[in-house]
Amino acid sequence: xxxxxxxxxxxxTEKGKYxxxxxxxxxxHTALYWYRQSLGQGPEFLxxxxxxxxxDDSGLPNDRFFAVRPEGSVSTxxxxxxxxxxxxxxxxxxSRGQGNGELFFGEGSRLTVL
Amino acid sequence: QKExxxxxxxxxxxxxxxxxxxxxxSNSAFQYFMWYRQYSRKGPExxxxxxxxxxxxxxxxxxxxxxxxKYISLFIRDSQPSDSATYLCAMSAGxxxxxxxxxxxxxxxxxx
Numbered sequence: 001x002x003x004x005x006x007x008x009x010x011x012x013t014e015k016g017k018y019x020x021x022x023x024x025x026x027x028x029h030t031a032l033y034w035y036r037q038s039l040g041q042g043p044e045f046l047x048x049x050x051x052x053x054x055x056d057d058s059g060l061p062n063d064r065f066f067a068v069r070p071e072g073s074v075s076t077x078x079x080x081x082x083x084x085x086x087x088x089x090x091x092x093x094x095s096r097g098q099g100n101g102e103l104f105f106g107e108g109s110r111l112t113v114l
Numbered sequence: 115q116k117e118x119x120x121x122x123x124x125x126x127x128x129x130x131x132x133x134x135x136x137x138x139x140s141n142s143a144f145q146y147f148m149w150y151r152q153y154s155r156k157g158p159e160x161x162x163x164x165x166x167x168x169x170x171x172x173x174x175x176x177x178x179x180x181x182x183x184k185y186i187s188l189f190i191r192d193s194q195p196s197d198s199a200t201y202l203c204a205m206s207a208g209x210x211x212x213x214x215x216x217x218x219x220x221x222x223x224x225x226x
Contacts, residue, residue, distance in 0.1 A: 004157070031212065040122070042202050042216025043158065056213065091157055098212050101146040101204065105157035 002026075004106035006092050012112045013082055021077040021109045025094030032075050033093040033103060034067055043091055049075060050098070082113045117141050120203055120217030128225050133190040137203035137217045140184065144205040144215075147179050149188045152200045152219065161201075162188060193224045 005024040013019055025032050031050055035043035045059040052072045060066070064082075069075040079086055089110050093103040120137045127133055135149075145166055150158035162177040164170050164186075170177045176189040186205070190197055200219040206212070 033212065035214075040218065042118075042120075042204070042218050043214070044216070045213045048212045056210070059213070093157075095212075101148045101206050101211060101214060102160060102163055103214065105150075105159070107155070107157045110155075 004092055004094055004104055006090075006106040006109050008109055009107065010110045010112075012114065014114050015082060015084060017082050017113075019079045019082055019111060021079075021090050021092075021111070023075045023077070023092030023094075023106060025073065025075070025092070026104055029094035029096055029104070030072070031095045031098055032069060033095075034075070034077050035091040035093065035105075037089045037091055037108070039088075046077075046090075079111075082111075084113050087111055087113045115140065116218075117215050118203060118205060118217045121220055122218055124221040124223055126223045126225060127193055129193060129195060131193050131224070133193050133197070133222060133224075135188040135190075135201050135203075135220050135222070137186050137205075138184055139186075139205060139215075141205075141207065141215075142181075142184070143207040143209075145208045146206045146211050147177070147186050148204040148214070149175075149177055150202040150204060150216075152202055154199075158202055193222075195224045195226050198222055198224050 034046040037043040048056045049069045089108040093105040149162040152158045178187045203217040204214040
């Protein structure tokens with residue numbers, strides 16, 4: 001596609017529920033990233049995929065967070081037992097190769113946990 | 115103390131002014147330096163990318179990196195109301211260049 005596509009753009013859920021956020025990267029981009037941005041802050045790294053495998057998941061805050069990219073294209077970020085502190089904008093980005101900082105971001109999925 | 119420090123602003127300037135945005139950092143391993151622009155409720159958009167020290171110019175934008183002072187700058191000449199946005203600096207180290215460390219962003223308002 002023309003750009004990185006993320007769905008849903010907005011998600012409101014209740015504490016304790018399960019949430020899935022989807023990312024469709026730019027066609028041909030092998031690297032995919034998830035970042036999280038809280039209000040008034042810069043994005044924070046969560047996980048980096050090169051192809052189908054998670055090359056670095058050191059930014060995932062705890063084991064309630066998990067991400068997959070089974071066919072090396074679309075990725076899903078999964079959050080179990082959501083907490084109010086998980087409320088943020090979840091940004092997906094993609095790049096050719098490792099990117100070295102030249103990332104193309106989607107518009108984000110705004111998650112609100114009530 | 116955060117690895118990357120950035121004044122949150124807001125910074126308000128008249129149209130046509132020269133804007134200077136800055137970040138300081140503490141990690142001497144950073145080698146890649148970026149400036150992203152983020153409009154309200156949109157994703158960050160890469161503006162400038164610099165490897166190591168030096169200057170880079172692209173149209174009205176100039177990025178400077180001073181690794182000896184751990185200080186980076188973005189200059190915007192002839193600022194326009196459409197430049198009103200949040201500007202995020204970001205940087206990464208050579209061994210994990212995909213892991214960007216962002217500043218908290220400076221909000222810029224260019225008044226017509």
